[in-house]
Amino acid sequence: MHEMGIAQELVKIALDALPEDLENPQVASLHLKIGKLSSVVPHSLTFCFEIITKDTPLENARLEIETIPVRIRCTGCGREWETDTPVFRCPDCEQGQIQMLSGREVEIVSLELME
Numbered sequence: 001m002h003e004m005g006i007a008q009e010l011v012k013i014a015l016d017a018l019p020e021d022l023e024n025p026q027v028a029s030l031h032l033k034i035g036k037l038s039s040v041v042p043h044s045l046t047f048c049f050e051i052i053t054k055d056t057p058l059e060n061a062r063l064e065i066e067t068i069p070v071r072i073r074c075t076g077c078g079r080e081w082e083t084d085t086p087v088f089r090c091p092d093c094e095q096g097q098i099q100m101l102s103g104r105e106v107e108i109v110s111l112e113l114m115e
């Protein structure tokens, strides 16, 4: 389950982002962007997150996961499109020289502290 590694990485980034002058900060929610091709299962990620954030400022923080579609650009004709399937061939010029613009990211967009 590679979600555990990803969850650990996200928790580390989130903890580093907390203001140092705050006493007992508590995170209310964490907004994530997860690309469809990152092969992260949101349910598994949430599960791992809950385990490793116990007794940290992130304990009980709500995970808000936004799924990012896969966007492809053809380097031949410049056409851009979204896809759900890993078939990367331009529907216009049918060449296979493509660039992936989004779809693999796993990142923290924002973090909300408890009042």
Ligand SMILES: [Zn+2]
Residues within 6 Å of the ligand: 074, 075, 076, 077, 078, 079, 090, 091, 092, 093, 094, 095
């Ligand atoms: Zn093309």
